[in-house]
Amino acid sequence: MLQIDRIHQYYGGSHILRGVSLQARAGEITVVLGRNGVGKTTLLKALMGLVPVRSGQILLDGVAITQASPYERARAGIGYVPQGREIFARLTVHENLLMGQATKKAGTPLAPQLFELFPVLEQMLNRRGGDLSGGQQQQLAIARALASSPRLLVLDEPTEGIQPNIIKDIGRVLKKLAREGLDGQPMAVLLVEQYYDFAEELADQYLVMERGEVVASGPGAEMQARGIRQLVAI
Amino acid sequence: MWVWAGAARALTPQEALTLAEGETADRIAVMGRLATSGDPQAEALIRAMAREAVMVRGEQVLIVEGETAIDAVTGAPASAEGATSAMVNNRLRGALERALAGLDLLGDDARRQREAALRLRDSLIAQPDASVMPWIENALASQNVSRLDGRARRAVEEARAALWLEGGDAAQRVTAVQTLAHVGQDSVRARLAQRQEQESDPAVKAALAQALAQVDRALIRAQVVGQLFTGVSLGSILLLAALGLAITYGLMGVINMAHGELIMIGAYATYVVQGLFRQYLPGAFEWYLLAALPVAFLAAALVGAVMERGVIRWLYGRPLETLLATWGLSLILMQGVRSVFGAQNVAVESPGWMSGGVVVMGDLTLPWNRIVIIGFALAVLVAVALLIGRTRLGLFVRGVTQNRPIAACMGVNTARVDTYAFALGSGIAGLAGVALSQVGNVGPDLGQSYIIDSFMVVVLGGVGQLAGTVYAALGLGLLNKFIEGWAGAVLAKIAVLVFIIVFIQKRPQGIFALKGRQA
Amino acid sequence: MTPDLMEAGAQRLARAHGIPATGQTEAGGRSAPFARPVKTGEVDTTHGRILYLEDVHVSFDGFKAINGLNLDIAPGELRCIIGPNGAGKTTMMDIITGKTRPDRGTVFFGSTIDLLHYSEPEIAALGIGRKFQKPTVFEELSVFENLELALAADKRVWSSLRFSLTGEQKDRLAEVLHTIHLSDALTRRAGDLSHGQKQWLEIGMLLMQEPKLLLLDEPVAGMTDEETERTAELFLRLKGRHSLMVVEHDMHFIRAISEKVTVLCDGSVLAEGTLDQVQADERVIEVYLGR
Amino acid sequence: NTPIKVGVLHSLSGTMAISETVLKDTVLMAVEEINAKGGVLGRKLEAVVVDPASNWPLFAERARQLLTKDKVAAVFGCWTSVSRKSVLPVFEELNGLLFYPVQYEGEEMSPNVFYTGAAPNQQAIPAVEYLMSADGGSAKRFVLLGTDYVYPRTTNKILRAFLKSKGIPDSDIMEEYTPFGHSDYQSIIARIKQFSSQGKKTAVVSTINGDSNVPFYRELGNQGLKATDVPVVAFSVGEEELRGVDTRPLVGHLAAWNYFMSLKNPVNDEFTKKWAAYAKAKNIPGHKDRPLTNDPMEATYIGIHMWKQAVEKAKSTDVDKVRVAMRGQTFKAPNGFEAKMDEKNHHLHKPVFIGEVRADGQFNVVWKTKGPVRAQPWSPFIEGNDKKPDTPQKSA
Amino acid sequence: MTATTTTTPIVLWPAKGPLLTRSGWGAVIAALLGVCALAPVLNLWVPVDSPWHLSDYMIGLLGKIMCYAICALAMDLIWGYTGILSLGHGLFFALGGYVMGMYLMRQIGTDGVYGSELPDFMVFLDWKALPWHWALSDSFAATLLLIVLVPGGLAFAFGYFAFRSRIKGVYFSIITQALTFAAMLLFFRNETGLGGNNGFTDFKRILGVPLATPETRMVLFVITGLTLLVFYLWASWLVRSKFGRVLQAIRDAESRVMFCGYDPLPYKLTIWVISAVMCAVAGALYVPQVGIINPSEMSPANSIEIAIWTAVGGRASLIGPIIGAFVVNGAKSVLTVHFPEYWLYFLGGLFIAVTLFMPQGLVGVARTVLQRMRGQAGGVA
């Protein structure tokens, strides 16, 4: 579904992404691991079109979206959960979710599954997003991305600040989403994660990044065997 | 005043000429005679004088209507070639008005009758003139009763009361006092107070004391209502001026120093529409303002959209730089208008239905233009509130202005939403321009006089808080007018500014501070 | 008016009239000779508590975020706080640091300093440092300058005008830089750091402040396992000399550092004890850990 | 045979541009006219136009530049008194020559300025006298309403003293000021209504500054205060100011000036025609469709022509010589009279006209002085002015 | 920290630069020479018809712009470095100017139009004695003191309450604007006793020396230039001290500053008062040079302009605002003469161009250009 082909990216003078390539397939969870500052977030931002790439290509279902603007990518079916939540602080929870389905027709009701996943959001529907606790905001950010029924779901450290039982829930949800999506269609999930156990449990495919490069990749089942935990830790 | 004479007498050329050209005193004397003559020709001439449609050509007095002229004495068509206008000064104009009042009172147009009666009453309250008494009695006499409707009749009775108050017997005076007590006007109060000093009859004195108290109450009521009205009216103007800014600045965070110029563009659009109507649709001129509304909205919105596309979109997230750029834009827009329309003010006429006012509670006049603007401000406010709070576009605007990149990642075409939002704010400024063109100057500096007030209103209300903007506008309007009532306009303005400074100390985020963590 | 409100009012009045608040900081009720701002190191912990919260309540528009919270922390203790999202952990820190005023309740630093009477900078000067849930650093300043600003020193205007680093302070700076792995990033703009690096920088700033009590809101969020481990080591080293209150959702991390864990739920304490104890608590499993 | 430079110091931007821009064009028109007739002393005139942008210190800077860098022979400029006060020291220091074309409060007489606008006794006092006459309505009670600055303050001070001398008690005078740019006259008009309802005939004397007049008159019309009830006589409202107003409800209100566009005489016919043609030729916005002339334009026009005559008489553009030659100069002015520069006091002798507003925005002259009136820049109604010399003194 | 840490690693300290770089000092010395030596020589001793002559007009213009440059510098301290946008700095400028103006009015003595001890405007508005607030206007020493104390005191009081109430951002900007607007209206009133709309003008002498001589003007010019230089050096020192860094930290994250144990109030207040006083001194130097002070200096637009000079030059670089003041005002002076009808288009265009293409202001552009040149030079070498 998603194919990223040798992209390079710079912040000013510093070379952040150095020819990163990856693939994410529908029905699978692709996990990107790596230490702080190796460029994981930057990779996702490049994927979303929030930062320009110097060279390389991004293809979605074989169509190049490298030059597309962020909203066109969203409309092409990418849902994004940014690092640091980035919810709309002064919009209510409800309005945040409506923003999430901006790609849908006006007046589409919110999918009830969202509240099954995150019941707390239903209780706080009219509270301002900025007033939520950190973890609640994180849940909102995930729900918001799901609200657009994306074909490719991109998550940047979604477990950050979330209580353990909900992390478990999220894990289950992601697995389910990958297999059958919100509406029965399999979905591609691209997950950036530092929480190794969580990553290992979910990964169908994994990549490890270091200093802007992919240094290891493979099927999730082999992670333990290949000592990825140690690789990330060094 | 002259005494009513029933017999008709024909207008002579000499009289006509004196009326048109003589010494003021002679003209007034002649007019007095003519007004009571009952001659339709004379009445026509007097009415023409009041319209300033009389010209003199040699010895011939003409009544001119547009291209055609008739001889005032014979009624025959005549040529106005080389004729000069008969001049009217205030003294004569006053006499003419009185004469017209007399004519109207006995005419059969009920509306004119009513106006004439009121005018007569007011002038007699101000200056009682006993010589008019027979005439009043005549007007009230039985054969005329059917001709006066209730309101007009009451006014004539009040006029009679004003005369009785000075010249009547004790019983008449008491009736007069009671009648006049219902007329809650300053002039009545002055007249009653004057009477009280001279009055010796105890019954009249008691009635006077009671009446004075009654008038005072009415006056105070009227004063309070008047002050509230002026306050609300000023508030509505502040609100209109600020609403657009509440979007471009309050929501979008653009410190839009060119906001005033967008208002100005709205006002100039009104001016242009007015010109077009005058030229191409003179019949519908009364309604040109309605056409001006969409034109002004679109004109300002278009300029706003161009500003946004050309300049502002590169500056999101750098609010202080928008200050610099929009300041530059405002200089350019102002000078642009100077180059196109000239540096002087242009004339924007109010249509008839917005001129004048409605008299309530004695002599408190609420001008129509103010009333219309209050209603208009309300309508715009409701529209904006619904648009921002209830529509998807409104939601997108709010979302985009809070976090542009993430909104884009949600699939919102942020560039377009930004342009729409800015154009909307600008268009509303344009609407404000239409309204402001009806109360003040339309000139290149128009915007400068509103920009500071607009920012004060938006900020005092709490940035991004529409409700706050409304409260702030009304609050400042009322406060300003209240203080102006006892301290004068200059000190009131200073006091309001000091109030803003002090108020912000108490509420550092404006009236409607954003509560909670994100404040 | 409740008695404690009257008391609070009286103290506020006293402060408004410039009656020295320092009296409270002196152990044993001795009055301070001069009206000077309180200094770190003068916290009275003779009753075995450095932080003491009793019956604290806060509500936002009717929503009870903190609801009868009782908590105390001993000097040198490393206390872990866990609890579901929205339990009120961050709000509790807001209260301790003066950012949020409770509706009622008592918050004492040591046994004599009533924190409710101090402003945020005063509380910081008293010796309470805080790391926010969302990393906040001075984005336009360099890493070095960020740390230098946080350095424990006289923070009044006049002193800053005349300030220059002493050798000793330089050593401390270098040490902290090393601890937070940012020695190479010394001159970089803090705003350009990655999320995790900012987390570290913020911890570094806290260390520079040498607070008595550190409040750490999700310090390892967004860190890799290895970095998490290093953070755990660091905290264990700090323990004893400093008191720490750590909020985290990362159970491995908690396990690595914890002696005593408090579980907050719906604004009050649900359970308290060792990690094993609370992990075994059915209620905790129900609302927090999951099965 | 180089051209003679003259400076034009009128604001073309900022708040005063509304009034001043047209005076710049008037100077340019006069220059063109003079050049067409062969110039002065056989040399052409060249106007140096600068924009002091309604900024008073900038006026001084520009004045210095005109006098020292451009070396102009004379400067035509300024509108507000404060701009004149700002440039005055420069003109005195560098011995320049300024022609000031606007009615003002007096209390000044500089050897380096020729005042071609009215002093208070050439405008304000005759106007009030008219209001007190039978034809003017025999007013007994007065509202002195103005913008809060020096010209209205001083004028009203003079008027108060004058009214006192006519037996009007203080209780029958109401004085009110509004800030610059004031645009909400609701309360003030309500108060005027109240003041006027006390039985005595009341009149309003308005020294409201240009910008506030439109809102003022609009409110006046809408609140139904008619000229026959409470006439308003204004000193800063001319044809140009009324351009922005619907004058139908204002018919009968008054203005006092030394010139009206509607005056019928050959000189004025020529003047207005010339202006119309010039405005059309130069595409002057506003005026090309609806040319208007007004008093300060006339004063400007008189000023430049008198200066030309004086230069010819002095056979030099030297300021000291021109100054002497200016004294007693006469010029057939568009107001139909022969304007004369006083032998001593640097002010013009001017006739005074009272005009009533017509529905078309022009004025009907309803009263005028028999002939030109000599200016009294030192008003006798201000204490101590009787000792003032009647010739300009360079300030020490 | 604890001793358990292993060896302290060697850290390369960021070189704590000197107050100014070598070229910076060079520029300062050049400016010093220009103001104190070159300008007087070219103006006073080089003959008028020489092409090297510096006209009185230019001296006046430059003197005026240097005063504006001081304002821009002051604005930069409070806005560029502390993140507090004042839209009321024109008020402090005007107050300084008014204090000086009062002294200059008194220096007129009995040479005024009415030959009275009182200033002329008081005479014709029937004031019989000097009002109380003129009490010290006779003394030059008191005037110098008041130039600092009056605006400084006002800034202190206003700033104290505003900062104590934690008024920030645009709210602060708006109340400063309200303050200067209110003051303007107050000074417009004739009852205020400060000359109303006309303000003060027609000054004759200062310290007994006539004002309208080239020599006096030159002295004022030199004093202004020196003041600008001294303020520049002082500001450089301020922003490089830890105090300056705290200010920048306040700008970036005020609440974090508080959690670091700093009370932002005294910091903000100190820089606010310093900035206000700088403006006041500029105003006091401005008045004798331009010869007029009146309330329009307090108009909100004037204060906004100060911010604009700063932004055009480049915020948070001390030289930028000075350059900005020179460029904008120089452009204004040239354009109003050569393009009286079109200059606003140019000026407006300049503001837009600066924001769009030079986000760091003119200084930013200069910096990039310099860097490029250096880079190229480096590449070649």
Ligand SMILES: Nc1ncnc2c1ncn2[C@@H]1O[C@H](COP(=O)(O)OP(=O)(O)OP(=O)(O)O)[C@@H](O)[C@H]1O
């Ligand atoms: N706006 C920026 N300008 C310059 N450098 C930046 C910017 N944003 C990030 N960087 C740098 O780019 C590198 C990669 O950052 P990125 O945020 O992608 O890291 P990451 O892998 O997501 O780290 P983390 O796990 O901490 O979130 C880091 O070294 C960071 O300092």
Ligand SMILES: Nc1ncnc2c1ncn2[C@@H]1O[C@H](COP(=O)(O)OP(=O)(O)OP(=O)(O)O)[C@@H](O)[C@H]1O
């Ligand atoms: N200003 C506010 N207005 C309304 N509700 C608020 C406000 N501040 C906090 N809350 C609510 O109070 C509750 C406690 O929030 P808090 O941030 O303290 O939780 P937390 O324990 O830190 O959670 P997390 O682990 O997710 O960070 C949440 O439900 C939150 O939505």
Ligand SMILES: NC(N)=O
């Ligand atoms: N001189 C005037 N009208 O200011």
Ligand SMILES: [Mg+2]
């Ligand atoms: Mg990241």
Ligand SMILES: [Mg+2]
């Ligand atoms: Mg939290």
